[in-house]
Each structure stands twice: as C-alpha cells, then as structure tokens.
Amino acid sequence: MSDKPTVAVLGGGSFGTTLGGLMAANGIDVTLWMRDAGLAATIRETRQNSRYLPDIQLDPRLQVETDLQQVLASASLVFLAIPSGAFRSVLREAAPLLAGKGIVSTTKGIEQPGFLMMSEIVAEEVPTARVAVLSGPNLAREMAAGALTATVVASADDQLCREVQQVLGSRTLRVYASQDHYGVELGGALKNVYAIISGMAAAMGMGENTRSMLITRALAEMTRFAVHMGANPLTFLGLAGVGDLIVTCMSPLSRNYQVGHALGQGLSLEESVARLGQVAEGVNTLKVLRQKAEEEGVYMPLVNGLHAILFEQLPLDRVVGALMGGEQKHDVEFAALWFAGEWNRGEDK
Ligand SMILES: NC(=O)c1ccc[n+]([C@@H]2O[C@H](COP(=O)([O-])OP(=O)(O)OC[C@H]3O[C@@H](n4cnc5c(N)ncnc54)[C@H](O)[C@@H]3O)[C@@H](O)[C@H]2O)c1
Numbered sequence: 001m002s003d004k005p006t007v008a009v010l011g012g013g014s015f016g017t018t019l020g021g022l023m024a025a026n027g028i029d030v031t032l033w034m035r036d037a038g039l040a041a042t043i044r045e046t047r048q049n050s051r052y053l054p055d056i057q058l059d060p061r062l063q064v065e066t067d068l069q070q071v072l073a074s075a076s077l078v079f080l081a082i083p084s085g086a087f088r089s090v091l092r093e094a095a096p097l098l099a100g101k102g103i104v105s106t107t108k109g110i111e112q113p114g115f116l117m118m119s120e121i122v123a124e125e126v127p128t129a130r131v132a133v134l135s136g137p138n139l140a141r142e143m144a145a146g147a148l149t150a151t152v153v154a155s156a157d158d159q160l161c162r163e164v165q166q167v168l169g170s171r172t173l174r175v176y177a178s179q180d181h182y183g184v185e186l187g188g189a190l191k192n193v194y195a196i197i198s199g200m201a202a203a204m205g206m207g208e209n210t211r212s213m214l215i216t217r218a219l220a221e222m223t224r225f226a227v228h229m230g231a232n233p234l235t236f237l238g239l240a241g242v243g244d245l246i247v248t249c250m251s252p253l254s255r256n257y258q259v260g261h262a263l264g265q266g267l268s269l270e271e272s273v274a275r276l277g278q279v280a281e282g283v284n285t286l287k288v289l290r291q292k293a294e295e296e297g298v299y300m301p302l303v304n305g306l307h308a309i310l311f312e313q314l315p316l317d318r319v320v321g322a323l324m325g326g327e328q329k330h331d332v333e334f335a336a337l338w339f340a341g342e343w344n345r346g347e348d349k
C-alpha cells in the first residue's frame with residue numbers, strides 16, 4: 001500500500017486546476033472536483049481547462065469528476081480552492097464525508113458576518129477535521145506553466161504540514177511550513193485589497209516610486225491590522241506576507257490588480273469585475289476589512305481611501321490629496337516603538 005495520501009481538490013477554477021495538475025505530475029493519486037460537467041468533459045478530452053487556464057497542458061494522470069460524494073469517499077487529504085463567497089456552502093455539502101480528514105484551504109478571502117477566516121469556517125463545519133492553510137506568492141498560471149515558485153503551508157498540525165509538503169513539493173515548487181496559520185491566512189486575504197490600488201496606480205501612469213511607496217505602506221498597514229488581530233508580525237516578512245503582496249501588486253496576471261487597472265482606466269466597479277470573469281477576492285475583502293478596522297480602531301488610510309473611491313463616490317484626486325497630506329509619521333512603526341521601549345513583541349496579543 002502506498003504511504004502517499006489520496007487527494008481531492010474541490011474547485012475547478014484557476015487555482016484548483018493548477019494544484020491538481022501539479023500533484024498529478026508528482027505521481028499523487030489526485031481527483032479534481034468541479035460542478036461544470038461540460039468543462040470536466042473538455043478537460044478529460046483535451047487535458048486543458050479552456051475556461052480558466054487556456055493553453056496550459058495538464059498532466060494526463062489528473063482525474064476530473066463532478067460527483068462530490070464519489071471524489072471524497074476515497075480521499076484522505078482535501079484541498080479547497082473555492083471562492084470565499086461559496087466556501088461555506090460547498091463545505092457544508094461535503095462535510096459528512098470530511099470527518100477526520102486533512103483539509104487545506106487555499107482560499108484568500110474573509111467571511112462576513114464574523115470576520116471569519118476560511119480555516120475557522122472549516123472548524124465550524126467539520127469540527128473533527130485537521131486543518132491547514134496554503135498561501136504565498138502563487139499566481140496560478142505561472143505555477144501551472146512550471147515557474148519556480150514557493151508557498152507556505154500553515155497549521156498547528158505538523159504531520160499535516162509534512163503531508164502537504166510531500167504531495168505538493170517538487171522541482172518547481174518549494175513548500176515552506178509555518179505555525180502562524182492565522183497570520184498566513186490573513187496575509188493572503190489582505191494583500192488583495194492593495195493589489196487593486198496598485199493596478200489603479202499603474203493604469204493612471206504613476207511611476208515606480210509611487211508603486212514602491214504603495215507596496216511598502218501597504219505592508220505597514222496590513223501588518224498593523226494583523227498584529228492587532230493576534231498575528232505574528234514576523235509572518236509578514238515571509239512569503240505569505242510581503243512575498244504575496246509584491247507579486248499581487250506587481251503582476252498584470254493578478255485578477256485583483258486587473259480590477260484595479262480597469263478602474264484606473266475609468267471603468268465602473270461592476271464593469272471591471274464583469275470584464276474579469278474570474279474571482280477577485282479583494283473587492284469583498286475591502287468592505288469587510290474597512291468595517292472591521294473601524295470597529296477595532298485600527299488606522300488604515302489606504303483601505304479607507306479605496307473604500308471612499310469605490311463605495312462612497314469620493315473623487316480620486318481628493319482621496320490622493322488626503323493621503324499625501326496626512327500627518328507624516330514613522331517609517332517602521334514597530335522600530336519606533338522598539339526604540340521608545342514600548343513594543344512588547346506582541347506578547348499580550
Ligand atoms: N488563481 C490564483 O492565482 C490563486 C492563487 C492562490 C489562491 N487563490 C485563491 O483560490 C480561490 C479560488 O480562486 P480561483 O483563482 O481558482 O478562482 P476562479 O475564479 O479561477 O475559479 C473559481 C472556481 O470556483 C468554482 N465555484 C464557484 N462557486 C462554486 C460553488 N458554489 N460550487 C462549486 N464550485 C464553485 C467556479 O466554478 C470556478 O471553477 C480564491 O480565494 C483565490 O484567492 C487563487
């Protein structure tokens with residue numbers, strides 16, 4: 001008997017297809033579950049996911065099915081690549097067959113009400129499951145095309161982290177482990193908001209100084225929020241923090257960046273999202289995050305600025321003026337607190 005787990009990937013979009021293809025190429029027994037029977041048949045026949053990953057040839061060993069019960073019956077390790085808006089409903093349907101299994105969320109979103117991470121939804125819906133999250137600078141199309149990539153698997157369950165490293169790690173993909181699953185998961189969700197801003201700035205012809213300022217101040221802002229919520233600030237120096245922020249704010253392949261770019265070209269939010277035709281989690285995360293930051297009293301000028309543009313009809317030049325005219329504070333605020341002897345390294349969080 002093989003000591004490798006049998007794997008199911010739920011969600012036949014860009015990321016689920018990519019993960020399934022990579023694991024199949026590793027010789028893992030893996031089945032991709034998707035709801036669209038027509039697309040599933042096309043993938044079996046052509047070995048291409050024409051809707052989400054056109055021109056990428058998938059490993060012939062990747063199995064594709066539409067019967068959820070059948071897929072889950074034999075799997076011991078299950079990856080979830082379902083957009084956050086549908087995550088709970090899919091999980092609830094799957095729950096009777098997930099008890100005791102390893103579940104890895106790859107979804108970078110937040111559920112409202114409750115400001116819930118996807119791993120928290122897993123814990124609610126399948127209390128007996130072993131839970132991990134996967135996050136990092138991972139553009140699906142690049143990974144599927146074999147670009148050298150690194151990611152992070154985070155869980156309190158070391159054995160589960162090792163299983164994920166075993167099935168996913170390859171000559172093109174390094175899988176690092178972390179115990180800060182909250183920070184890793186939060187980082188993946190938060191960076192999408194800043195990618196929208198970065199895409200807007202690029203479309204408006206702003207230069208590289210501006211982009212660098214945006215990315216660096218975004219890192220300060222998301223770290224401030226995450227530390228307030230209990231994450232380890234050092235996580236944000238890693239792949240799931242600054243690593244993911246960089247790729248998503250820099251790459252035109254990022255769907256969140258693409259939404260921002262369309263907005264910067266003058267399209268409405270509805271038009272920008274419709275033109276994309278795939279999920280851009282940052283739009284919903286912006287609403288959820290803005291509300292939570294207000295409740296918690298965390299200073300987040302970039303989030304407030306983007307929210308004002310998209311949902312409060314404030315003109316862009318007024319928002320930019322307010323951002324540039326705000327009080328000039330410290331560069332790295334943790335360093336300032338450190339020098340003042342006031343930073344307790346998050347020990348009371
Ligand atoms: N694409 C990437 O580069 C990437 C990388 C890392 C993480 N992620 C995250 O993975 C998650 C999924 O993103 P994606 O890129 O695969 O999205 P996508 O838009 O490419 O595909 C979404 C998939 O989910 C399916 N889906 C939606 N609602 C469903 C439901 N109720 N039941 C079954 N299937 C349903 C769609 O049919 C589609 O196959 C997101 O949270 C995203 O942030 C994406």
Ligand SMILES: O=P(O)(O)OC[C@H](O)CO
Nearest residue numbers: 136137138139254255256
């Ligand atoms: O295409 P995006 O904007 O959803 O980003 C994809 C990944 O999260 C990048 O790590």
